[in-house]
Amino acid sequence: MTEPWYANLVNYIVAKKFPTSLSSSQRNKIKADARFYIWDDPYLWKMCQDQVIRRCVPDMEIPSILKHCHEYACGGHFGPQIKARKILECGVYWPNLFKDAHIFVNTCDRCQRYLYILLAVDYVSKWVEAIPTKCDDAKTVKAFVKSIIFSRTAYKTPIDMSPYRLIYGKGCHLPLKFEHKAYWAIKAFNQNIDEAGLHRNLQIQELEELRQNAYDNASIYKEKARSWHDKMVTRRVFEEGQDVLVFQSRLKNFPGKLRLRWYGPYKVKKVFPHGAVEVENPTSRKVIKVNGQRLKHYFKGVELQGEEDLLVEDPIYKD
Structure with a gap:
């Protein structure tokens, strides 16, 4: 589990x-x-x-x-x-x-099984009605016209008005749907305070989930940035007793044109698993702990042993 x-x-x-x-x-x-x-x-x-x-x-x-x-x-x-x-x-x-x-x-199987969309447009008022259907036979079209088209335009309520006139204040032959769409939608919605409150609570709940997704995306972005940074960093392995040079980190903020950026050499005294390294100055015996990224290996030159002096004389030419 x-x-x-x-x-x-x-x-x-x-x-x-x-x-x-x-x-x-x-x-x-x-x-x-x-x-x-x-x-x-x-x-x-x-x-x-x-x-x-x-x-x-x-x-x-x-x-x-x-x-x-x-x-x-x-x-x-x-x-x-x-x-x-x-x-x-x-x-x-x-x-x-x-x-x-x-x-x-x-991904619901039943919700995906609608194969057709039945569309009707009133060319005078530009009224549009559309419903999803499973078949395209005459029976489906007849039910659509009776339930949607007739009820919108011709059906009279007990107060002798069509639903269109109740909402928009005019007959459906006038193209007022598009002219006053935003105004009437807001007015009709604000009349129901309870429904507006439920919708607002739902939006607040969804906002909390959006914030959580934003936090997760930020974590993913930071992980990708860290991985990209680690790829660009050169891996250096140090061992005790090696000679290293230490970078002067102060030169990043206050660069000096003719100043040395590396000082040393130092002796590696101890290597920690998290990347820090203890180095010792061979002259003063002072031990400091630095980040491993500030170090680089120091390679000594070849020392000549048993030097000999060669006397060079002027050449003698014979006739």
């Missing part, structure tokens, strides 16, 4: 411990996120952005929740936004809720 996605959070909340493999930034992220989680054995609860406490579910429960909220009696094969709202209303939570809902809807 694999560990749930909230295993590190629970370990920190209960025992204040982190896995040894986590970096400092990942530990700080867990500390910041732990403020919104509550551990009540054996469940973990989260205080969401809409101030509703929801239960965190492990990875193995996610597929069944997605299936029930999409295909079964409480589902209805709706879009990803409505599906995500249904899941939140059930009182459960996991970090990639909106992303998983979008993927599940796109």
Whole structure:
């Protein structure tokens, strides 16, 4: 059985411990996120952005929740936004809720089996109606015209007005749909405060997931940048007793045109596993610890032994 996605959070909340493999930034992220989680054995609860406490579910429960909220009696094969709202209303939570809902809807077999799109356009008012259908026979077209076209234009409500006139204030023969689309849409939406509140809460929940994705993408970018930097760094292996030169790092900020950039040689005294090296000055016996990237090998020249003096005389030429 694999560990749930909230295993590190629970370990920190209960025992204040982190896995040894986590970096400092990942530990700080867990500390910041732990403020919104509550551990009540054996469940973990989260205080969401809409101030509703929801239960965190492990990875193995996610597929069944997605299936029930999409295909079964409480589902209805709706879009990803409505599906995500249904899941939140059930009182459960996991970090990639909106992303998983979008993927599940796109891969649903029944939702992918619509083969045709039936389209109707009113050339006077430029009114457009379109529905997905499974077949293109006369029966489907007849039902579409009766349910959509006639109800939009000819059907009269008890107050003796068509739905088009109720919304736009004019008959459907006038092309007011495009002229006042934004205004009437905002007006109709603002009349329902409860629906606007539910939609806003859903947007806030999705915003939290977007922030988590941005954090993950930033971590991936940093890892790629670190890998690229490591490729450009020349690997040098040092051993105790070797002669090395030390780079003057101050020259990076204050370069000197005629100043020496390497000083030494020094003797390697100790090599640490994390990249630091202790070097000793053979003259003053002073030991300093430097970064291994500031060192380079020093190769001594060939020393001549047993030197001899050769006397060179002027040549004598014979006739």
